[in-house]
Amino acid sequence: MNEYFEKYFIKATVSEPIRDVDQSSKPFISYLVTTETDNPSLIKLTTKVTETQIKVSVRRRYGDFRNLYHCLNNDFPFLLIPPLPSKSNLKYLTGDTFSQEFVHKRLNSLNRFIKFINGHKILSQSSVYHLFLSDSNDWLSFSKNIKISNISDVEKEQSFTSNMVNKVVNEELIAETVMNFLTPSKHKKETNKEILEITDKLKKMYENLLKLDKIFARLSKKNSDLSIDYHLFSQQIEKLAVVNETCNTDLVSINDNFKFFAECLNQYSENWSKSFTFINESFLTSLKDCSKYIVNLTNLIELQHNKKIDLQVLQEYLDKARNELNSFPATSSGQGTHRLPPSPIKNKTGGIVNNTTQLIRDTLSTSANGNISSSNTETKRAKLEAKVHQLEHEVELQTNLVQELINKITNEEYPNWDKFNKTELKSSMLELCDNQIDFYKGLVDNWNDTESKLMKRINELT
């Protein structure tokens, strides 16, 4: 896979949202996903099998993106899956999902979603993604089929990992609560130095992004206020022109002055409004998305953390079992199990963590069953030995898993995110910069023109 990532490119972008209607004539928005690639494993799946470099475009709607997201989440539990823009239930209620603002914000986020996958070594080579990009009908039939399993999946996920999903859904509320994991109490328990460092950095970045987000939200609001102000000015000046026209027939030349100036003000007002739209729809969305990516990465770290706790519990249990085994002839059977520590994981949540919890539960129940059913100490002993063996195996497995996860995070997922975050922030600053340059450039040119017109008139007067 790595080779493919190095060797071939995939360039995919999302654009051109249009309003469409499905079979039951319910309106929806579809987005154009355009892909350029020379990746053979992707080309294979398209209708242009024979070519070596292709450009395909398909229309996908939000649900398709969500299916892709869920598939990736299922297939790569240990990777940072980019967050999707929120489903925004509230907006569905107000019927605002077709407003330009909403669609543009979503478009920007979807684009970022795709961009992240493109830049990811493993995700970009996943067949689900390739299927999603390809223009064959496979994705449609495939996504229809996974829909059923997905729904149950989603439900399961929502009940189990309500934390995680909520974080993404309540986009506007990504506030401090989300950063639970980064609170000092949890922080202290974390022992891995590298992970500690990473969480530190993430925290800093996240807090700053939140602050910026708030300030820019206020700034964009002010931009819109200024736009309204200048519009009001322009209206009044236009009125002056009308008054002049009706009351002062011998001073018609004045009207032109007023009209020129009103036009200027109008342009100024429009530019402020454009600046508002840009900051609101593009820049702010990018800041919000960046912080959501951090949240997702933090979730991954939290998963690692929980895994470690599970491992500890498992280890403790193993120790207990060994003790029990060692002291077996002396002590009576039942007490050992009764003294087993209550599973601390019960209230822990998280998709993968669940497996371990299940495992521990299973072991607990087998041991309990063993206690009750057997009267024969020999069988008990044999069972205990088997359990210890099983636990040892499990601990080893889990240790490897945790180590692998830590390695993944520190060596791949974090650097990858860091790179992505950097380019994202850079490009949004650059975009803002370009936007501002446009803002001023158009004005300077136009106002030069008006200035010379007014100058001419004032020279006539004096």
Added chain:
Amino acid sequence: MDHPFDIEQDNNPSLYGNSFQDDQYFNKSLSVSSTLHKLLASSTLQIEIAQTEKLINSNIIVYLIKVFDSETTDHIIVKRRYSEFKSFRDNLLKLYPTKLIPPIPEKHSLLSYVLNSINANNEVELIGFRKRFFNQFMIDLIAVRFLNSSPFLQKFLDPNYELCWNNALNESPISNLPKSLLLSNPLDPTDQNGLYLLLPKINSFHNNNLSELYKLNLDPLSHMNDSLLRLSNQINFAKFPVNEFVTIPTNIINFETYILHNLKILKNLHKYNAGHIKNFKLLLSIMINLGGNLNNFSLEIYELNTHLSNLIEKFGSIIDLNFLNFENFLFENFIPHWHETITQLYQYFNIALNLLNFYKYKILQFKILFNTKFAIFNQLTNLNTSLSVNDLNHLNELNSPSINNLVKSYQSRGSLRTKKSWFRVFGGSNATAASSLPSPALSAKANNSSSTPSTPDNPDARIKIEYLERELNKLDQLIDLMNHDLVSLTKEIDHNLGEFAKLIEKKWLEVFLNFIQSTKQLFIENLSNWQEFKDAFEC
């Protein structure tokens, strides 16, 4: 050349009593006065409020007016305080009631009120505001060229009068002003013609307070024109001599609607300006906040990512720079040039409305004269009808064309007894016009005698008739005078409004240009900042 400040010191009699050297004093003050004369006559005359000062041991702020010539080094500096500006302007208005004297800030203007409520540090802002306003006042004032030769203006600018401004207010020409401007020649209130004192007073015209006239609600000019039309019909009917002043020119009537529309729009603009300034200040505070946060951000991630950190730092400094540009624009351009000029324009239009209201009062006065004339005429008719027709003949000898007319019409119709009284016909019932001329006692008597017809040789009736004749005579003189005045007043107002329209156009143009130039400057600077930021990406 002596420094003007020395002269000011010498000029203070209270400091030196009578012991100063007369010759030196006179020479110095004379040379200052002649310099001032020369300056005011110059075509390159310049004027400005150079600075403000707080008088020692008091809270009084004085504004230093500098009069100078851009071609020579001559200059005069005189200190004036707010109340002196105010009395100066009030008296200028009285001296030249037909001119549009530029506005000065109101004592408690809307703006200063807003400033007071927002800013505890308002005094500095208020002084700055007044300084700019007085500056514009002086510039606008000397732009009205003919005023430069006014002795009153010269006294205001003369350092010799700096500490004795009250003297200037008590000397000619101010001392020659009549108690009420309505009782004077509108084109030259110092005109000593005694006839003016006989003009009717109008109660709602308060104590000469010309600057407040716009607050009075008078009929619009178009209505006045209608009533003037009715008046002239009556005049024709009564066969009085036809007036020269018959109607208000449409130009002036249109101008009134123009003024009212403008006032409404300017008021809106003023309101929006206040809102805009508030928004702008909020924008500034957001930008400060943003710049600070970006700097902080760049510091915090410096170790993690130096390149990104540098970019963010640059971003923050660009925001800071733009903040400075925006701040400069707001306080150096938007508030002083745009906002305050609109406030000034609003006052200018009120001044124009003042002028029109003064004009309306003059017209009202004119109508009252006619109403009085009709009333007296009515009385005369009533008295005369009690005499025999033949007796009327002796009236022919009276030197009154109006009586002669009446007698003629009376004789031709035979009798007036069946006709309605003249009084009613001419709307004499319009008693709201508080006229000072017909004394109540007299009219009561006249009514009395008409209700109880007297004998032909009643001497009382004859005396009354003679008295009324004299009154009528005086009225005709007054009507003549006012007729003449109104014609020239109308001409003058028409001309002055034309000048005013030009002034307003120029003011608007200047405001527009300043706005465009200063925002353009803002754009260019911000643009170069952003471009610099963009360059930072490329390297």
